Amino acid sequence: MADYSQAKQFLSHSQHAINATQQLRTTVANVFEFLRDGINGEEGKNQFLQTFQDLLVAVNKDFSELEKLGNSMSTMPDVGNAALGPAGNLCMEGDADENNLFQDTLLAYQWYTKLHSRAQIASSLVPMYKRTLSTSAISIARARRGSTNPAQQMKPHSVNAAHVESYMANTLPRQFSDLIIKMIYSQGSTKILHVTVGKVLYALILFRGLMIEKVIVRGLGEDVFDVDTPDMFTPSRFECMRHISDHASSALLYVDQYLHVQMDLKPRFVMAWLQSHKGLMTDSCQKCGKHLNNGLPPTFRDFKSYAPYHTGCK
Structure with missing residues (x-):
């Protein structure tokens, strides 16, 4: 392992030396570009000499730095076939300087060591998670067997149309009195709700029964209809x-995993999530504490706590 650490140090020094060489080339190029421009009249002679002296000092400084790095570098350690095992025989295929064999093998070994370490940690955690998952599965199975409400056993998209209309016209507005909820389209099992959130935005929600298929959000001044149908x-x-x-599309995917618990969970969750945007123009990000980030307010709301976050802070 000592050979590997020496090799890693050698590669680091080599990189620093390359950077110093590039810096030296830049300062030398600056000198020649300055000389190419020449002197602008007699008044600029003193200024020319002063600038030329500063450039030469910069070249001398960069050269001294490169020379110091060169003196501190040792020769490349010879790891040999014994250290690399069978992989050491690969150097017989082509020039080692061209195929970068040693560095690639070293990186592969470091990756394998890290993978092995994390796999050991994961294997020690598996038994604990198995017990947790088993307990959760048993609880869900008991809840399903104990459900006596036939409506909860129905599929959300196959609910009776009259029940859906009553739910949208009465239940949702009563549960979310801060929202203005109106049904603007109804055709069979397909319904579209227009939901106004304060003085901030409105959302069009496409229902198939009680299953939400799409949510689109716009500003209050934007058009709702395309000709005579909701856009x-x-x-x-x-x-x-x-x-x-x-984020609304992500929220729909998030709540899908809990649909077995209660049939109308998805509409209630989406309404509560939209309601949390009422303070969009005044809320500050829970992570960075700022209101604006790249000119935008915190547009993301946590799916559990409804806390506001910027898209880059979530």
Whole structure:
């Protein structure tokens, strides 16, 4: 292992030497470019000499730095076949300086060592998670067997149309009194709700039964209809609203894993999540504490706590 650490140190010194060489070339090039421009009149003679002297001092400084690095470098350690095992015989195929064999093998060994260490940690945690998952599976199975409400055993997209309309017209507005909820389209099992969140935004929510298939968010001044039907496809012209639409798609995927618990969980979750955007223009990010980041307010809301975050801070 000592050979490997010496080799790693040698590579680090080599990189520093390359950087110093590039810096020296830059300062020398600056000298020749300055000399090429020449003197601008007699008044600039003193200034010319002063600048020329400063450039030469910079060249001398960079050369001294490169010379110091060169003197501190040792020769490349010979790891040999014994240290690399069978991989050491690969150096017989071509020039070692061209195929970069030693450095690639060293990186592969470091990666393998890190992988082995983390695999040991993971194997020690598996038994604990197995017990947790088993307990959760048993609890869910018991909850399913103990459910006596036939409506909860139905599929969200196959709920009776009259029940869906009653739910959207009465239950949701009563549960979320801060939101203005209106049904603007109804055709069979397909419904579209127009939800206004304070004086900030509105959302169009496409339902199939009680299953939400799409959410699109726009600013209050933007069009709702395309000719005579609700426009569910045109994105908002405001970047922050487009971000919220993307986060809404993620929220739908997040809540899908809990649909077996309660049939109307998805509509209630989406309404509560949208309601948390009421303070979009005043809330500060929970991570960085700022209101604006790259000119945008915190458009992301945590799916559990509804805490505001910037897209880059979540």
